[in-house]
Amino acid sequence: MTAQSLSVELHHPLRQFELDVRFDLGAETLALVGPSGAGKTSVLRAIAGLLHPKQGVIVAGDTTLVDTRRRVMLPPEDRAVGMMFQEGALFPHMSVAKNVAYGLRPRPRSRAERRQRVQELLERFSIASLAKARPGEISGGERQRVALARAVGRSPRVLLLDEPLSALDSVTKAQVSAELARWLGELHLPTVLVSHDFEDVAGLADRVVVVDRGKVIQDATMDEFLDAPASRFVAAFTGVNYFEGAASAAGERSEVALRPTGTVVAAVPAAGPVAVVVDPWSVRIEPGAEAVARPNTLAGPVVQISRLGGTARVKVGSTPPVVAEVPPARLAGLALEQGQVVTARWTPEDVRVLPAGGTSTAGRLPRPR
């Protein structure tokens, strides 16, 4: 058995910018995350063989799919790369069973074997009752299941998922996400998943590669991401508070003067230009504002309250703005309203200090989203 792996290196001009990415993965799920139009889908298309990169090397296991230097460019049908397209791309003129059976040629050879394999796949993905239905007659969540069953039917060596959740409503999304996590665990394939939404991939990916304008901004595990976003852009994706400023050592602690205003005290020593990260769930909201701002507080009006299940995310329009996650019990007690002036507060132990410009992408301005 060869090791399951996928290694991708691509350079390809797109309309607005140059695609320039590189990553490797084993039998794990890697999420390519970035804003719409960042070139994520082009990466998937290049791996699947639907886009011919100008320059690049793509190797799956021991098979070279693309090597532009050696003029290797396997056609899509010879790559054994399973792709689940955005919104499914199911064949509208074929039944669900026919869609799933489509990929099962030339193997298995006999009709009976093929039928049995289709039945197995339909049952495995809980779509046996839909076998005779047309794609137009089933729900979005069901379509995604059919698309996955079809993609894995040929036992691909690599699996690609293009925005598997974005076309679904929030209820279906949670359900499909849970199913997908289970199936991806069972399949145990090198899987590349593309999404414009960081939250969508949170439960699915082992690793995340953030892409913007064709470039890799950060490649890290999910935990590393939340701990140490490489830039304000990445932080905006993960939803953590990210401040920039200048640190000066104060014994075992450090004091960071934020830009444009505010002071953060961290329980770790630091000096020079830094970025400060505070998780939203570490931020407490208190009504009112004090006359003189104290360290580790930011005051301002409530600009947005978004409820998610029991908790709520409260955005405070301070300079710089800060987001707090408020637990349900506290939310009721606060009775927050838009425009109400509040103070966001956190402790020095909750502050993470990252070297500013410590990553290759420092100095890049985050794009307006």
Add this chain to the structure above:
Amino acid sequence: MLSRRLQRGAAAAITAIAAAVLIFFIGLPLLSIFLRVPLSTLVHQLHSQVARDALAVSLKTSLTSLAFIVVVGTPVAHLIATKRFPGRNVLATFLELPLVLPPVVAGIALFAAFGRLGLLGHQLYALHIHIPFTWVAVVMAQSFVSMPFYVRQATAGFASVDRQLVGASRTLGAGPARSFFRIETPLSSRSLSAGATLAWARALGEFGATALFAGSLPGITQTLPLAVYAEFSALNFNATLAMSALLVAVSFAILLVVRIAFNWRVA
């Protein structure tokens, strides 16, 4: 200012008048072909050698033209619909040109290319290939004027197929050929059949280019429209009407069968 109700009434009235004019304008002439002479005379006239020969020539040549058009036109339509290449617009425009040319000009063009004194005349003569005034010339004339009807529709059909479906087909192990026959063709079957029907109907009714390039030799190149004209010139009015009726009936049958077969909506 008109009230809403009045406006709706006026719109309905205009539609009704337009429909009546159209039915009168198209229906009456067609109907009079059948009503002008007694049905027994029509049937009798159809048993004539001229009519039977003309029907045979018409069916043989128009079906051959249709086959040629589909075999040659389909790959070209697919190319125009799915690929971007230099000269694509020029090619598409070229293929549409016979739509706007008078058929007589088409006949002259064919003569200028394949006639005895035409561009390829010498070479063809040397190979003992003689095209004008043969049934092959009829097929060429019909194909020349009918091709655009098929190519246009087929191009629109292939262009309307979501490229992502073709991509999905490829990643599922199907090569370009299997993707074409299993995905692209079925998904554009309506356009393909509509185009084929139009092209066939146009080939069946072809007159000008055929008359010029293939002549009107009974049993060889004399199609139904040419036979109608020949009988008309000879002042055989009953025979003219009989063969016109035949042409109308055959055309109607073709259109109806195709329409029912593909369950077209009237809209």
